[in-house]
Each structure stands twice: as structure tokens, then as C-alpha cells.
Amino acid sequence: MKKTKINKAHYELKGKMVEFCGWDLPVQYSGLNAEHNAVRTTGGLFDVSHMGEVIFEGKEALEAVSYITSNNVSKLKPGKIHYSGLLTEKGCFVDDLLVYFVEEGKYMLVVNAANLEKDFNWMKEKAGHFDVSITNVSDDYSQIAIQGPNSGKLLAKFTDEDIDPMKYYTFIHGRVMGVDAIISRTGYTGEYGFEIYFKGDEKIASKMFIELAEKGKEFGIIPAGLGARDTLRLEAGMALYGNEIDNSHTILEANLSWILKFKKGDFIGKDVLLKQKEEGITRKLIGFELVDRGIARHGYPVFVDGEQFGEVTSGTYGPFVKKSIGMTYLPIDKTDIGTEFQIEIRNKMVTAKVVAVPFIDKK
Amino acid sequence: MGLENLKFTKEHEWVRVEDGIATIGVTDYAQKELGDIVYVELPSVGDSIAKGDACSNIESVKAVSDLYSQLSGEIVEINEGLEDTPENINQSPYDDGWIVKIKISKEEELNEMMDFEQYKLYLAGIEKE
Numbered sequence: 001m002k003k004t005k006i007n008k009a010h011y012e013l014k015g016k017m018v019e020f021c022g023w024d025l026p027v028q029y030s031g032l033n034a035e036h037n038a039v040r041t042t043g044g045l046f047d048v049s050h051m052g053e054v055i056f057e058g059k060e061a062l063e064a065v066s067y068i069t070s071n072n073v074s075k076l077k078p079g080k081i082h083y084s085g086l087l088t089e090k091g092c093f094v095d096d097l098l099v100y101f102v103e104e105g106k107y108m109l110v111v112n113a114a115n116l117e118k119d120f121n122w123m124k125e126k127a128g129h130f131d132v133s134i135t136n137v138s139d140d141y142s143q144i145a146i147q148g149p150n151s152g153k154l155l156a157k158f159t160d161e162d163i164d165p166m167k168y169y170t171f172i173h174g175r176v177m178g179v180d181a182i183i184s185r186t187g188y189t190g191e192y193g194f195e196i197y198f199k200g201d202e203k204i205a206s207k208m209f210i211e212l213a214e215k216g217k218e219f220g221i222i223p224a225g226l227g228a229r230d231t232l233r234l235e236a237g238m239a240l241y242g243n244e245i246d247n248s249h250t251i252l253e254a255n256l257s258w259i260l261k262f263k264k265g266d267f268i269g270k271d272v273l274l275k276q277k278e279e280g281i282t283r284k285l286i287g288f289e290l291v292d293r294g295i296a297r298h299g300y301p302v303f304v305d306g307e308q309f310g311e312v313t314s315g316t317y318g319p320f321v322k323k324s325i326g327m328t329y330l331p332i333d334k335t336d337i338g339t340e341f342q343i344e345i346r347n348k349m350v351t352a353k354v355v356a357v358p359f360i361d362k363k
Numbered sequence: 364m365g366l367e368n369l370k371f372t373k374e375h376e377w378v379r380v381e382d383g384i385a386t387i388g389v390t391d392y393a394q395k396e397l398g399d400i401v402y403v404e405l406p407s408v409g410d411s412i413a414k415g416d417a418c419s420n421i422e423s424v425k426a427v428s429d430l431y432s433q434l435s436g437e438i439v440e441i442n443e444g445l446e447d448t449p450e451n452i453n454q455s456p457y458d459d460g461w462i463v464k465i466k467i468s469k470e471e472e473l474n475e476m477m478d479f480e481q482y483k484l485y486l487a488g489i490e491k492e
Contacts, residue, residue, distance in 0.1 A: 297427065
């Protein structure tokens with residue numbers, strides 16, 4: 001099993017370890033609900049070093065990234081980040097990713113751990129004809145996410161950089177605990193927070209995590225695991241590759257047209273998506289909550305007018321919203337807020353209704 | 364309460380028998396493994412169940428697990444309070460977190476269960492793995 005450079009810290013902090021995409025990572029420490037609600041009210045600390053980082057560098061870096069992703073890369077300025085899709089020719093997802101504009105001619109693409117190898121091969125194959133070098137630097141970087149209202153206060157204890165004025169989806173280079181780092185105002189929780197990328201050996205990485213955890217106590221910031229990471233992103237209405245997005249649903253169907261920019265020259269999937277946009281989609285990703293009791297989980301059958309239409313893509317009990325929530329695809333004429341449909345939970349039909357996402361009220 | 368008076372199963376359920384009625388719940392080890400419990404589906408009073416039947420459904424935020432009855436009999440009482448406070452299973456697995464009461468029809472099934480000392484050894488074995 002692969003270990004992040006923070007692995008030792010998880011054992012020291014008594015994380016409950018599981019295998020996730022080939023990585024030995026904590027699913028929880030003190031408990032999923034406590035960790036989840038800490039992130040919503042004070043803060044949580046995550047080791048997300050398993051995420052993949054790929055560097056595009058060269059004369060045609062902009063053209064290459066623009067061709068293989070869905071968002072408009074030319075709109076980025078150095079120090080800015082955007083969410084984007086790595087799409088197939090059919091307009092479906094190879095993966096979703098963040099694109100960091102490091103400097104003229106250099107971008108960092110952050111992808112899902114489970115897809116790293118597939119993504120990297122795809123990038124080399126599809127962007128190979130551009131004047132650009134594509135390098136997988138995932139093993140060099142550790143990544144710690146500090147998420148929640150108090151995250152800035154904690155981070156400020158360990159860096160001299162002025163992080164307060166940082167806007168969502170921007171990043172700076174600076175030192176954290178004396179270590180060179182990328183400080184990024186991003187996250188996968190729907191909360192104010194930071195993601196810190198840095199290089200260094202196990203000793204440096206574990207120390208960073210443990211010291212953040214120790215100092216974090218002052219601010220109610222606690223170590224959190226993959227369990228809370230998943231329920232937090234779901235309450236925030238964020239898609240997960242393999243659940244909401246995959247290679248059989250298009251970016252338009254996944255309700256992510258805001259990261260799809262047609263006016264930017266050629267890119268993979270453009271023709272199919274233009275056509276689908278003109279003709280209109282027949283199904284769309286929606287958020288739901290259960291009207292009846294129970295919890296609808298990933299893979300449970302979804303019924304519309306008595307016929308099975310699909311499956312729940314993600315579902316859980318939302319520890320902060322205190323409701324049974326989830327996401328699924330529905331026929332386009334059944335996606336209005338309030339529309340009811342059925343989910344089969346262990347041989348029982350349970351009523352759900354379409355609600356607005358995010359499930360949390362982000363003010 | 365005295366754990367010494369309980370019987371235990373390999374599935375980490377506990378059973379307390381009084382006058383032919385078995386009160387069933389899950390052990391402290393089980394509630395920790397399950398994590399934060401947020402929903403419990405209970406059977407109906409009057410249901411008859413055979414050994415090995417699922418008699419309740421316990422859902423934590425991340426997982427769902429069935430409670431398989433290790434006893435045959437009839438459901439005579441359910442802990443309705445769990446519908447509103449399922450977290451009682453986490454907070455008080457041996458008292459407020461009890462799940463169902465069964466009128467035992469095959470008393471010999473109790474003989475297959477462990478006593479507290481045996482269960483402690485069983486747990487020690489699991490934790491060594």
C-alpha cells in the first residue's frame with residue numbers, strides 16, 4: 001500500500017486507517033460527525049497528499065491545457081486557479097481537476113488520486129503534439145487541507161504571508177513553518193479554507209501535520225479523515241469522480257456548464273457538446289432529500305413513474321444539515337425543485353424530492 | 364449494569380435474558396466500529412423471527428449494517444426511542460441503546476453464545492489481528 005509522507009502522523013494521532021485508492025489513509029480520528037461539524041463551525045485538518053499534481057511547462061503550455069480541459073484557461077492570471085474538466089471526445093469526464101496558473105508558460109493541474117495514472121497517460125497522448133513538457137510531480141508534493149472558519153487563524157500562526165486578503169481560488173508562494181509552499185485558497189468542503197502544497201521528506205511532512213493539529217486545538221481545529229471529507233463535499237453539492245461524474249455522463253448533464261467555455265478555440269469534446277447543447281439534454285444531475293425515513297446510498301435504484309431510471313450517485317446522512325441527502329440523475333422534465341421520485345432502499349420504495357444544491361446554506 | 368450477566372455473539376451483539384425474554388443490543392466494540400449511528404430501522408412487535416434473520420437495520424453516516432438475530436422467537440418490544448435518538452446506541456450501548464426484546468422459542472440457542480469472559484478473549488483475538 002502507498003503511504004503519504006504524513007502517514008506516521010496518522011498513526012501517532014490514532015487515525016482509523018483504511019485503504020483508499022491504494023493509499024493507507026485515515027477514514028476518521030475522533031468520529032465522522034464530530035470532524036464534519038468541526039469543519040463547519042471551527043475547522044478540520046486533512047492529509048490530501050494522495051492527490052495528483054501534473055506540471056505543464058513550455059511555449060505552448062496555455063494551448064495544451066486549453067485543448068485538453070473544458071474551462072477557459074486564457075482567462076486565468078498568474079496566481080489564479082479554476083475548476084475544470086478533463087473531457088473525453090464524447091464530452092464526458094476523464095477526471096475533474098484544478099488548474100493553477102503558476103507563471104507564463106507554466107500550469108499545475110491537480111487531479112484525483114484514483115485517476116492519476118489514467119489522466120497522465122491521457123494528457124501525454126492528447127497534448128503530445130504541443131510544445132510542452134508534461135511532468136507528473138505527485139510524489140514530490142505533500143498536501144494538507146485546513147478547512148473551516150478558523151483555518152486562517154491557524155495558518156497565520158505558521159506563516160508570515162498575508163493570507164487574510166486572499167480570494168477564493170487564488171494562491172501564493174510562501175513559507176509555512178519555514179518550508180517553501182503553495183498556499184491555495186481552495187478546498188473540497190464548501191467552507192473557507194486553505195490547501196497547502198509543499199515538498200520535503202516524511203519528517204518534515206509529519207511534523208507539519210502534527211504541529212498544525214497541536215496548535216489547532218486552540219481554534220477547535222481537529223484532524224479529520226476521508227469519511228468527513230466525503231460527507232462535507234456532498235453537503236456542499238460538489239461532484240465526485242466515479243459517483244456524479246464519469247465517462248458516461250456529459251459535463252452538461254452533470255450540471256457543470258459553468259466550467260464549459262465554448263468561446264476559446266478547439267478542445268476535446270467540443271463538437272459533441274455543442275450539438276448536445278443545441279438539442280438539449282435529456283437528463284440532469286440533481287440534489288435530493290428523502291421525504292420518508294432512511295438513508296439512500298450510492299448505487300441504490302432510482303425510480304421515476306414506476307420505472308427504474310438510474311441509481312443514486314452519492315447519498316448520506318448530512319451531519320450538519322441533519323437530513324438524509326444525495327444526488328442522482330433524473331429525466332430533464334423531472335428536475336424542478338420539489339419534484340418527487342422514488343428510491344429503492346432494501347426492497348422498500350422511499351420517496352425523495354428534488355432540492356437546491358448546495359445542501360448547506362452558504363452565506 | 365453487569366456485563367457478567369450478558370451473553371455475547373461473534374457478531375458483537377449482547378443478550379440479556381429475563382423470564383424467557385431476551386433483550387438484544389450491540390456491544391461497545393460494535394458501536395465504535397459502526398461509528399456515529401444516525402438511523403435505526405426496527406421490526407414490528409409481533410413479528411416472528413428465526414435465528415439468522417435480520418431483525419433491525421443500523422445505519423451510521425457511512426455504513427449500513429443488519430442486526431442478525433441469533434435467537435428464534437417473537438418480537439415483544441422494540442426500543443422506539445431509537446427512532447428519534449439513534450445515538451443512544453453509541454452513548455449507551457448496554458442500557459438506553461437496547462434494540463429489541465424477543466420471547467425466546469428455542470432456549471438451546473443461548474448455549475452457542477459466549478459469556479463475558481469468553482467475549483473478552485474473543486475481542487482480544489480480534490484486536491491482535
